[in-house]
Amino acid sequence: MTDDELLYVLALQHVSNIGDVGAKKLIAHCGSAQAVFKEKKHVLAKIDGIGAVRLNGLSLDTHLKVAEKELEYIKENNICCLYFESNEYPEKLKHCIDGPILMFQSGEVNLQAQRIISIVGTRKITTSGIAFCEKLIEELTPFNPLIVSGFAYGTDITAHKAAMKNGLQTIGCLAHGLNQIYPKVHKKYVAEVEKHGGFLTDFWSTSAFDRNNFLKRNRIIAGLSSATIVIESAERGGSLVTADIANSYNRDVFAVPGRTTDSLSKGCNDLIKQQKAQLLSTPLDVAYMLNWDVEQEQKVIQKQLFVELDDQETLIFNFLKTSDKQLLDTIAISCGLPIFKVAGVLLNMELKGVVRPLPGKLFELI
Incomplete structure (x- = not known):
């Protein structure tokens, strides 16, 4: 142009x-x-x-x-401008009716990456939320996804930092021009983010800073990616708006469930209950639901198995690895274990993200 x-x-x-x-x-x-x-x-x-x-x-x-x-x-300031009719404009965002006609980019990032996920959530993220977010990104690293978030407090900055720690590209979508950074305390991460990706915005350098900008910015977060993941959220919040926008774009939405008594799980639980999001219990649920490469998926599992499986879990894993999905009774007989014992072991393996239950008491490796 x-x-x-x-x-x-x-x-x-x-x-x-x-x-x-x-x-x-x-x-x-x-x-x-x-x-x-x-x-x-x-x-x-x-x-x-x-x-x-x-x-x-x-x-x-x-x-x-x-x-x-x-x-x-x-x-x-050598800012890159992305026009909605150009080849450089993010492909997925082109299909969003309200996508910006023009965006401004800093840093070096591959916006045509095939695997892009957005991670959002509360600014008051808990220690368990941080742990899940970090684990999620670490275990998805072999798939080399591009991580998108909003560079805000809490979940956003956790996702950006975890992406950079694992050598992934990350994009911070800003609710203001590239001439400023909010929150100011995050200025210390700017240079590193630009080395591992960059920033996107459709706001000018002269745009007034306004709270409504954050809601407008959320359409870019949702539109860039194949899926939006909500880590934690109260009953109301910007991350729920992002999830709704993603649904309107016919994109996948995942939510991490929590206890019904936890206020910061209320939003995620409601998304799942209202069938606006798929329940996300393990990181590999994302790869499975998005049909990412199976061979890469197995590499992730092997890494996880080496660290976490005990003898009985390894025995069942090796059996399922060579026999596709199997009945609970068949697993017990073939592995020489009591049915009640196998049921308990399979539950532990499910919680570790190694197997998934199927209708009819069938089980298969993830």
Whole structure:
């Protein structure tokens, strides 16, 4: 995209009444952002979903001046601009009707990665929530996923740090321009994140900092990925909004269950109860449900087995490894163990994420 083309896209993005959905309709009708400003308003008003009211303020002179200043900032800071019709624009976000017409990126990140997951949750994450998040990312590392989050307190920064610790790329989606960082205490992580990925936003350097920005930002978190994972959440919160957006995009949503008496499990439990999310009990549930490479999955299991399985668990694992899914009774007979003992061992293996129960008292390796 040339600077001249970018200038008109910026100008159109700055028209508050239009929005991303309206801007895409106008560009589709006129062919370019520049052509939108040249077209007569009464013609534009006839476009489905536009109307005269939304065109109020569509003045080229007004928006071109501020766009020129933003373009200057972009060039001075070597910011990468991602236009929704370009090849560089994230593929999954292209399919979201309200995806930004233009985003700004810092750092080096492969936005065309095939395996992208978003991890969200409360800013007041518990120690068990931190442990689960870290384990989740560690055990998914062999699949080399790109980890997306919002760079906020709690779950977000936990996910970013765990991704970097395991050598994965990570993206921080910001609710403000690239000229600032919120919260300020997270400035110390900026350089490292940009080495392992980068930051994305559709807000300008001149955008006012507003709480509603975080809700708007959440559509990017949900839209970038194949699945959104909610680690912990109270009954209400931004992570539940992200989950709802992901559902509206027909993306997978996972939620980590918790005790009914825990306030920070209320949101996740409700998502599962309302069938808005799949229950996530072990990290490999994600790989299984997203149909990630089975061979890689087995490598993860082997690493886990070496550390965690006792003699009886290893015996059952080796049997199932060569015989596909099997009945509880068959497992007991073949392994020479009492049925009551096998039932208990299989439960432990299920909790460790090694086997899964199937209808009809069948069991198989994950």
